């Protein structure tokens with residue numbers, strides 16, 4: 439029997455990108471995937487379908503509300519939801535098929551079936567027909583990802599009580615949608631359905647929406663979403679649910695004054711977080727330990743309690759993000775082959791793909807204060823930028839946070855159109871240990887939205903020129 443150098447369990451962004459790097463480095467590599475298609479949460483029911491619907495719903499909203507200001511008059515704008523969903527599904531199938539192609543191109547063995555660890559060098563695969571086979575390997579990379587958290591009184595049926603997967607596949611626009619949990623996924627889905635015509639209410643336990651992000655940025659987004667008709671209830675605990683004549687009624691309690699009340703909606707999206715997925719993986723057969731939150735324990739080299747078994751991505755500690763999983767997958771492949779592999783957790787970007795977008799990297803001013811770092815901050819609005827005016831995208835700003843003593847950039851926070859793309863240069867600057875002076879002295883084409891990044895860097899030293 440062939441012995442693989444590396445078998446990856448799970449074909450999400452962590453698993454498939456890690457496998458490609460391993461194959462590039464000469465490892466005989468296999469990837470096992472239990473679902474029908476490769477690509478994991480991200481490609482199938484996460485990053486990609488959500489961004490497809492965000493884009494389509496944004497165009498729908500712009501056609502209704504913004505085109506007229508450009509002198510483009512439309513007689514009527516109609517929603518064709520089936521076409522919107524078909525387009526989304528086609529993007530997903532193109533990309534998941536693309537992973538299959540990449541496996542072939544890199545001579546990776548892609549295996550469809552459920553992977554279970556039998557011992558540190560043996561994995562059993564159960565295919566769709568229930569047939570079991572075993573493969574041998576020198577190393578294992580666990581990249582089994584995560585699944586949505588269910589509340590005990592809100593069990594997913596994906597018709598009335600939705601996880602993000604159900605919210606990405608509705609075949610009608612619900613009149614009223616309740617979103618339990620105002621994190622990134624909740625806000626993105628709230629944006630999609632509000633733009634398509636739902637009356638959306640977001641109910642959040644914490645006293646802030648996206649508490650981890652720069653609150654100046656979050657306030658701009660909330661203002662914009664409220665204009666869309668989205669209602670936000672913070673410091674509110676949902677305590678129970680019942681069906682009410684084809685609708686769902688949620689009971690809730692205010693955490694500020696203890697008052698109880700209820701609210702009804704046609705559907706409820708539960709987006710209260712995700713948890714690591716390790717069901718029936720056979721961790722106990724190889725002595726692989728988990729922490730108190732069900733995450734696989736690893737050392738700084740992604741090694742589990744069993745030296746030849748590694749774990750990466752959503753199933754271990756850290757932000758549940760596709761690009762974080764990818765970098766960890768690459769690091770493991772490089773560690774196995776070269777003994778070196780590295781992920782810089784200070785520069786992991788975090789994005790909310792609403793309109794306007796929020797894009798963030800590194801420390802907020804509040805984080806820096808907590809860490810005792812004295813900061814100098816530069817902030818510049820898109821409203822003072824020529825290209826933003828031409829695009830009609832004047833909402834928002836760029837904020838650069840530096841260590842006052844050294845001018846080194848320790849954080850970047852952007853709210854505005856295309857923030858996710860603009861953040862890239864701040865991430866690169868931070869990766870190189872750059873200062874605001876470095877960004878301020880770099881050419882930025884005129885007129886571009888990226889000039890706002892430069893102006894924010896100049897503003898750290900109060901030298902901004904535009905506006």
Ligand SMILES: Cc1cc2nc3c(=O)[nH]c(=O)nc-3n(C[C@H](O)[C@H](O)[C@H](O)COP(=O)(O)OP(=O)(O)OC[C@H]3O[C@@H](n4cnc5c(N)ncnc54)[C@H](O)[C@@H]3O)c2cc1C
Nearest residue numbers: 448450452472478479480484485553583751752758759760
């Ligand atoms: C709606 C939504 C939107 C999101 N948007 C973004 C975004 O815009 N940007 C971003 O960075 N992140 C986003 N995320 C998060 C992102 O999808 C995850 O962080 C990322 O997919 C994690 O990658 P992973 O490789 O760790 O695991 P996953 O992508 O979850 O892949 C794990 C794979 O392992 C398979 N598997 C599990 N157990 C077994 C087994 N025993 N045998 C075989 N196969 C198994 C699963 O079927 C799955 O395909 C989003 C998530 C959701 C739900």
